[in-house]
Amino acid sequence: MTETLTIARVGGQGDGIADTPDGPVFAPLTLPGEVVRGEVRDGRLEAVEIVTASPDRIAPVSLHYGDCGGCSLQHWANGPYLDWKRDQVRLALAREGIETEIEAAVAVPSASRRRLALHARRGEDGRVALGFKARKSWRLVEVTACPVAHPRLVEALPALARIAEAFLEHPKSAPTLHVTLTLTGLDIDVTGVERRSGGLSGDAQMRAIRAAAGADVARLSLAGDTLMMERQPTIAFGTATVPLPPGGFLQAVPEAEAAMVQRAVEAVQGAKKIADLFCGAGAFTFPLAAVAPVLAADASAAGIAALKAGMGSARGLKPITAEARDLFRRPLAPYDLRGCDAVVMDPPRAGAVEQTRQLPGTKAAVVVGVSCNPVTFARDARILIEGGFRLERVTPVDQFLWSAHVELVGIFRR
Template sequence: MRPPPRHRRAQTRPARPAGPAVELTIDTLGGEGDGMAPGPAFVPFTLPGERVLAMGAGERRELIEVLQASAERVVPPCPHFGTCGGCALQHWDRAPYLAWKVERLAGTLARQQIDTEILPPFAAQPGTRRRVALHARRGSRDAAKLGYKARKSWDLVDITACPISDPAIVAAIPALKRLAAPLFEHPKSAPTLHVTLTASGLEIDISGVERKSGGLSADARVLLAERAAEADFARVTIDGEVAYQARQPQVHLGPATVALPPGAFLQATPQAEAAMAEFVAVEAAGAARIADLYCGVGTFTFRLAGIAPVYACDFAPEAIRALGSAMASAPGLHGVTAEARDLVRRPVLAEELKKTDLAVFDPPRAGAAEQTAELARSKVARVIAVSCNPATFARDARTLIDAGFALDRVLPVDQFLWSPHIELVGVFSR
């Protein structure tokens, strides 16, 4: 749906910066999703080809008015869009939005002189995020303010809706606000509720509660537990310590059922997880022995163990324990040997990979430079790299390519909907 030619900004957006109002023509989008005019001048919530009125000085401007809208502009689905700092691109039609993300990925690879086949992207749908981090601020005795940080500010946008999140999380917002209300006994407390939707219900791991004063009082803990029970949450923890538990939070990963440790990492949407896991399994077909590095609680491990024996390792001991315990729920696999290991300080050495013909790794945003160096030195025939950061992926890919690997293909994955972020799975062979 296209807005009227003179589309005014919502009045709740940040205050206009100092500087004269100027008319700009947007040529392209910058890396953070802001429109870019010659200068350069970056203007949020604008699209290529638009003529806009903006205010400010220097490179960063604020949109006042869209004078001539792009045919690709759509009505944002969220009432908080423009104020909330969570989404940057809800105003852009789906097809060009995805094409831009793929182009950015190709550009990042090109900077490392990497050219490869880029497959059609997997794109998450609205209402599928199962994992969100909601900031809380002091409200009333019965309900805290809860939401995301505002754009360019530490202020909080107290949300009532979130179209990226699973409806079960959105429906729980009032109960989550009640849950957060007892957390402000200490003036320095700035809690964040890390909410995960599991097969057993919502798990909430709370961080940011001031601990120097002894943490929450007994009365506050009782009230927290009572409100968790009222809402039928599965588990509430504070920095990993259980404050309330009705059921063990569980997720299904391939053939296995995993009991989640508090605050365990999961892919943001189950649909993206399934798409990546299926892609990895197809590319892993025929392997005789597999290493699953940065395995977490087993996102890929159990599916890979249906193909061949797997050596799985991760820096988080609690994740490895959960993975090991879940093996009993998935009989018939080829076997998993699991180890807690810091792959930065102690990467799996090339000599340890002598009998391994396929390695899969899914590191944090910093990438896997140390482990990639050992893979490059090894005789491993195939590598599958899962990444949430194209820049560090490209760096690590360059290391493998320089050692004789080819990057055969890349699957882009858009699971952080309406943000500038893109993830990917890359397949290498010697």
């Protein structure tokens, strides 16, 4: 049965929501105030037709809009779109009973993402297709252009498809190419290759290596194991040049990373010693070391090794001590953090309950929380607040343009 509904708001996953007597109905690619028509099935509106468009609706810029599962909010004008992201942070904090100043969301430019995860599949015609998953589906949408990706990544798509062909050797393989644009060229780590049958054959490995060499790829690896390396992929963190480990974590957009680092560095001015927890390869560590000595810790031994390797390239910094340590199972206790009067934390999406619980017992006067999940950030913030900290302000960062994803930086003080 066809129904006509009015969209009341956009939910946390980016879908429009219409309130009905039978409960909320989710309508993809719609905006607040729009009148829409379609078939309601299991609480979702399908085959959505826009009857009355919002004045905030703009023309999408992607050729794959509506089919590709990414960039699902590019039909929304920039002002209200960024206001919505800011509001997602407010709502997450409100659920924990937290009120604070929430700054305007930091925007990032299009064509700026330096990291992509590209799925590869072989079509019925035998041709290799490379792209992203469709909305609410495992179906692959072949991508020929991407408005959020750096132009060098877009230009490389045909060559990346040729590289992917070798990893489709086994019919059960569903390879994903994790492609990073580094200072020395493209770094590609491939996951999703069938291993139970013996893994990638030597012949397939050689085909992949030849294709990567022909595309002037800096490094090609399979689930973290290097297959070929023409040049060491490197990244600049502050004044340091750091060798990126295969498959290592890196913020997706340099402008977003810079905005978060700037706020962290400003917050810890005057500190005598800083702890950088969940430090990765040192995105925050090296800029923080311009302020004070840094104790850096992360579970990734490869990330810590990369950080240490980058120390030799940096000049004019305070001493850095780096340790590979699982901060979920072995959080740094107040004794381990003695002397640290500032702490910066950038945990994974799950947050950092165990480590956060240790901080009220330290001498830290300021804690900077960097998060890619406002919900777990708010949960951890409640722990700090109950331990004697005040959440001074939060800055949302729109690192993943036109998506429902929100990153943030929060500043806590005693």
